[in-house]
Amino acid sequence: MQQRTTEIVAAAFPDTTDYLRNQVAVSGDALIKYLDVEIKLSEESAPVIHHVQLACPPGSEDISRAFYGGVLGLDEIAKPPVLAKRGGCWFRGHGFELHLGVEADFRPARKAHPALLVSGIEEWAERLSAAGYAARFDDEFPGMHRFYTDDPHGNRLEFLEPLSAQ
Numbered sequence: 179m180q181q182r183t184t185e186i187v188a189a190a191f192p193d194t195t196d197y198l199r200n201q202v203a204v205s206g207d208a209l210i211k212y213l214d215v216e217i218k219l220s221e222e223s224a225p226v227i228h229h230v231q232l233a234c235p236p237g238s239e240d241i242s243r244a245f246y247g248g249v250l251g252l253d254e255i256a257k258p259p260v261l262a263k264r265g266g267c268w269f270r271g272h273g274f275e276l277h278l279g280v281e282a283d284f285r286p287a288r289k290a291h292p293a294l295l296v297s298g299i300e301e302w303a304e305r306l307s308a309a310g311y312a313a314r315f316d317d318e319f320p321g322m323h324r325f326y327t328d329d330p331h332g333n334r335l336e337f338l339e340p341l342s343a344q
Contacts, residue, residue, distance in 0.1 A: 229268070229275035230292040232333045235284040239267050241330045242278045249309045252276070272296060286332030299323050299339035313337075 234242055246252045252269035256262075265280035274294055296302050303313035306327050313325040324338040 229277050231277040231279050232287065232292070232329070232331075233281040233284055234266060234278045234331050234333075236265065236280050236282060238280075238331060239265065239278075242267055245309075245311075245330050246276060246278070249306060249311065251305075284331070286328070286334075288332065288334055291326075291334035291336050293324075293336040293338055296337050296339055297343060299325070299337055302337050 243254060246267075246269040247254050250269075250271075252271040255268045255270050255275075257266070257268055266278045268277045269275065272294070274292070276292065303315070303325055306313050311327045311329075313327055315323075315325040317323075319338070321341055322338045323341055324336060326334055326336050328334055
């Protein structure tokens with residue numbers, strides 16, 4: 179079973195196979211560890227999103243780090259060496275993972291966006307506003323308190339909190 183799990187991981191990440199072989203630890207037939215995250219592989223597992231990728235312009239890693247690491251308080255995580263040479267940066271925290279990937283002909287995503295489920299949405303809005311990023315609230319999503327903002331590259335981000343959690 180260990181070989182089968184390793185094959186699943188290698189198939190999911192074909193251009194990082196050597197890196198993954200050094201990162202994967204298998205317990206039984208269904209647990210892998212990838213970049214310090216344990217992932218259970220089983221037929222009963224609900225589908226999950228590992229990360230959301232947003233585009234950024236070439237040379238914008240420092241401003242991405244200032245926003246995603248500084249303003250949002252996410253931890254930067256190391257990219258596998260084969261991917262690091264492409265530029266960009268990866269972040270994790272607060273229950274989600276975001277990858278910023280460099281695009282030579284970058285255009286911000288003004289409509290498509292990640293919707294980040296958070297707690298303490300007012301504090302998130304205050305943190306962003308204090309850093310100069312407008313929090314645009316609306317009440318059009320039943321059962322949710324939400325706002326939109328833009329990252330420093332112009333990519334749209336949505337923050338949501340269930341009304342029942344407030």
